[in-house]
Amino acid sequence: MTTVVEGKSARQSHHGRGSGRGPMQLIKNSYNQYWYAWAMCVPVVLVLLTVVAYPLIQGIYLTFTDATSLNVGRTIGVNEIPDSYSWVGLKNYTEILTGSNNQFWPHFVWTVIWTVACVALTYALGLGLAVAINRQIKARGFYRMLLILPWAVPTFVTIFAWRLILADDGVVNQILIGLGLDGPSWLSDPFAQKVAAIAVNIWCGFPFIMISMLGGLQSIPRELYEAAEMDGATPWQRFVNVTLPGLRPVSSTVILLGVIWTFNQFNVIFLLFGGNSDSVQILVTYAYRLFFGQQPQDYARSATVGILCLSLLVVFTSVYRRWLKRNDQGAL
Amino acid sequence: MTSTTTPPAGGAQALNDPRRLLSRRSRKSSVSLHAVLAASAFMAVFPVLWIFYISLGPDKNDYQHPSRILGNATLDNYTHVLKNTGFGTWMLNSIIVAAGTMLIGVLIAASAAYAVSRMKFLGRGSLMYTFLLTQMFPVAVLMVPLYKIMGSLGLLDTYGGLVIIYCSTAVPYCAWLLKGYFDTIPVEIDEAGRIDGLSPFGTFWRLILPLARPGLAVAAFYTFITAWGEVAFASKFMLTEEKYTLAVGLQSYISQFNSQWNYLAATSVLIAIPAGAVFYIVQRHLVAGLTAGGTKG
Numbered sequence: 001m002t003t004v005v006e007g008k009s010a011r012q013s014h015h016g017r018g019s020g021r022g023p024m025q026l027i028k029n030s031y032n033q034y035w036y037a038w039a040m041c042v043p044v045v046l047v048l049l050t051v052v053a054y055p056l057i058q059g060i061y062l063t064f065t066d067a068t069s070l071n072v073g074r075t076i077g078v079n080e081i082p083d084s085y086s087w088v089g090l091k092n093y094t095e096i097l098t099g100s101n102n103q104f105w106p107h108f109v110w111t112v113i114w115t116v117a118c119v120a121l122t123y124a125l126g127l128g129l130a131v132a133i134n135r136q137i138k139a140r141g142f143y144r145m146l147l148i149l150p151w152a153v154p155t156f157v158t159i160f161a162w163r164l165i166l167a168d169d170g171v172v173n174q175i176l177i178g179l180g181l182d183g184p185s186w187l188s189d190p191f192a193q194k195v196a197a198i199a200v201n202i203w204c205g206f207p208f209i210m211i212s213m214l215g216g217l218q219s220i221p222r223e224l225y226e227a228a229e230m231d232g233a234t235p236w237q238r239f240v241n242v243t244l245p246g247l248r249p250v251s252s253t254v255i256l257l258g259v260i261w262t263f264n265q266f267n268v269i270f271l272l273f274g275g276n277s278d279s280v281q282i283l284v285t286y287a288y289r290l291f292f293g294q295q296p297q298d299y300a301r302s303a304t305v306g307i308l309c310l311s312l313l314v315v316f317t318s319v320y321r322r323w324l325k326r327n328d329q330g331a332l
Numbered sequence: 333m334t335s336t337t338t339p340p341a342g343g344a345q346a347l348n349d350p351r352r353l354l355s356r357r358s359r360k361s362s363v364s365l366h367a368v369l370a371a372s373a374f375m376a377v378f379p380v381l382w383i384f385y386i387s388l389g390p391d392k393n394d395y396q397h398p399s400r401i402l403g404n405a406t407l408d409n410y411t412h413v414l415k416n417t418g419f420g421t422w423m424l425n426s427i428i429v430a431a432g433t434m435l436i437g438v439l440i441a442a443s444a445a446y447a448v449s450r451m452k453f454l455g456r457g458s459l460m461y462t463f464l465l466t467q468m469f470p471v472a473v474l475m476v477p478l479y480k481i482m483g484s485l486g487l488l489d490t491y492g493g494l495v496i497i498y499c500s501t502a503v504p505y506c507a508w509l510l511k512g513y514f515d516t517i518p519v520e521i522d523e524a525g526r527i528d529g530l531s532p533f534g535t536f537w538r539l540i541l542p543l544a545r546p547g548l549a550v551a552a553f554y555t556f557i558t559a560w561g562e563v564a565f566a567s568k569f570m571l572t573e574e575k576y577t578l579a580v581g582l583q584s585y586i587s588q589f590n591s592q593w594n595y596l597a598a599t600s601v602l603i604a605i606p607a608g609a610v611f612y613i614v615q616r617h618l619v620a621g622l623t624a625g626g627t628k629g
Contacts, residue, residue: 038453041448044443047499048500048503059477137366153604154603162379169396212622283470303477306473306474313468
């Protein structure tokens with residue numbers, strides 16, 4: 001990691017050693033050396049500030065108010081109606097977390113089950129297929145292309161396909177009847193909905209994990225396998241002692257992203273079931289429904305649920321990264 | 333096909349050396365490996381094939397009686413969709429938004445990723461962490477404030493508004509991925525470029541970007557797919573029918589045509605084609621592109 005740029009900076013700081021080392025000087029030196037780096041980051045930072053940071057601050061502010069679509073300022077024709085919501089402190093949070101008629105905790109439990117089940121199963125499937133496809137076999141390029149296909153088709157298209165397949169008289173249930181089984185109502189029975197949601201999400205998600213794992217597998221030096229084989233390790237022992245440790249950097253990244261993406265997976269749930277089926281809604285779609293699925297639209301509570309989701313993920317990520325660091329992996 | 337993978341760290345190409353004799357498989361395990369892969373590949377492709385099959389059926393309820401389609405397959409649904417609906421407009425809108433997101437997103441992600449990869453400037457670590465953090469933002473927190481911001485900036489119902497929003501989700505991941513990829517490109521190349529009198533940006537533009545093609549291909553694919561398939565923002569921020577993207581158009585269809593599944597299926601197939609084309613172009617770069625990002629991210 002020594003670059004020309006860094007080399008230059010080392011020389012410059014050597015130069016500037018005589019001219020004071022106050023904080024202003026440090027910033028100035030830093031500016032002189034790195035203005036290029038900053039300039040190259042400016043577009044990203046600008047986009048993130050306007051579309052992420054500023055809305056986030058506004059969103060956090062909304063959680064302390066009683067904003068609904070009735071009292072938020074809007075423009076109707078030429079009439080401008082100003083904001084008229086008021087500050088309510090932590091009321092939204094206490095009501096959502098401890099109130100009697102809220103649905104936060106059931107949704108929370110299901111979201112956790114959903115995330116763990118999806119990530120674990122998708123990871124296992126992706127890893128298994130990556131190992132299979134990494135072997136020297138005929139037509140592996142062809143298999144690989146077909147296996148990545150679910151990633152390439154837009155979610156709303158594939159989910160529409162799944163709706164036809166899983167419909168009460170769709171092909172899955174027709175096959176089950178042919179086998180003498182009575183298929184459940186995949187899109188409306190509460191338990192079957194959950195099974196269907198997890199299955200469809202695995203279907204949508206495994207190509208990404210498979211391809212990442214394939215890349216990880218190819219970066220493991222073959223000498224390690226050779227050595228293990230010389231030592232008389234069985235294929236399973238080689239998998240556990242060479243492959244899995246070699247994949248740890250990729251796995252930790254993929255699992256972290258997988259958890260974040262699955263926790264926030266909006267499309268699968270929303271498009272497969274719409275906003276109506278209550279028990280299958282995860283926190284994100286539940287928050288969306290508080291906002292768009294009812295009248296008046298409950299801005300404040302929707303934002304509150306959103307902020308709670310975000311906090312959960314931030315806590316998870318920092319714990320996970322700390323855990324990774326303690327296990328001495330430099331991957332993240 | 334097997335030679336299409338070129339991992340930066342090497343490995344797959346070593347398959348032809350004599351060592352493989354050590355782990356030669358028995359016929360039985362080879363057959364079962366093929367069986368597993370063929371079954372998985374079938375499962376992966378089935379929904380796509382199925383919706384294509386349904387799209388050939390003349391009746392809107394043919395998905396309930398798939399065997400009826402066999403004798404009556406027709407392309408009428410496609411001609412209907414192309415002639416009598418807003419499909420053309422929506423397709424054009426989607427292409428503008430997805431291509432815009434892809435171009436702008438990859439460009440700004442790449443420049444930030446390069447800066448993070450090559451220069452140890454102040455705030456470099458926190459920038460990377462911020463990228464990770466933005467992946468965690470649920471739609472619901474940003475939706476309301478964004479709606480207001482876009483409204484006050486006059487960006488509701490515009491292509492630019494959607495492009496900016498999509499960039500905010502796609503760019504951080506791409507920057508992460510590309511940073512990992514740039515890390516695998518030897519810094520001696522930068523040094524040579526600087527000695528030849530190129531500016532840091534010149535080095536990036538003329539030397540590093542061409543070398544980073546696999547990484548860029550994955551980033552481009554990811555941004556394109558993100559924009560092409562996004563529903564939540566598009567359906568709330570594009571207000572007039574002339575500005576609908578395909579995702580929104582398809583939704584409006586469901587009510588408009590009283591669940592005419594055959595038309596919906598045909599439309600879905602048409603929507604999948606451009607995404608499939610982009611996928612086909614980049615698929616041989618996918619492993620190499622993701623590897624670097626995955627292992628070094």
